[in-house]
Amino acid sequence: MIKRDYLERLIEEMAAIAARALGLAREERHEEAQRELDAAYPTVGMSSLVLDRLDPASIRLMAGDRTAALIELLEADAALAAVRGDDTRAKRRRALAATLRSQTAN
Numbered sequence: 001m002i003k004r005d006y007l008e009r010l011i012e013e014m015a016a017i018a019a020r021a022l023g024l025a026r027e028e029r030h031e032e033a034q035r036e037l038d039a040a041y042p043t044v045g046m047s048s049l050v051l052d053r054l055d056p057a058s059i060r061l062m063a064g065d066r067t068a069a070l071i072e073l074l075e076a077d078a079a080l081a082a083v084r085g086d087d088t089r090a091k092r093r094r095a096l097a098a099t100l101r102s103q104t105a106n
Contacts, residue, residue: 007065014040014069018076025083034084037077044070048077052092056099067104071097 017040024033038048044066051059051074063070078093 003065007068010043010066010069011072014044014072018072021076022079025080030080030084033080037073037080040073041070044073046070051096056096056103059096060100060103063100067100071100071104074100 017036021033021036024030024036041048041051045062045064046059050062054062059070060067074093074097078090078097081087081090081093
């Protein structure tokens with residue numbers, strides 16, 4: 001029960017951070033938005049740099065129960081990258097989020 005409550009709060013916190021970052025992006029404060037997202041990754045046991053260096057299975061293992069919160073961040077990161085015109089990052093983040101979601105569903 002306590003663990004589930006913690007995870008639900010963590011997901012809500014990541015969703016709020018994602019919403020804040022996307023709000024900053026709408027105001028064309030892209031660098032600030034990216035810093036907001038990058039600062040949130042350690043909360044889910046990750047650094048944004050690690051995401052480009054490890055395979056999805058390793059990332060899933062590192063994130064553990066926090067995978068759903070990580071997916072929230074990845075989707076926001078993908079949306080921000082698309083707004084900034086970084087299609088490569090946007091595609092990588094979306095693909096990783098989709099893979100993690102499918103691994104979590106199994």
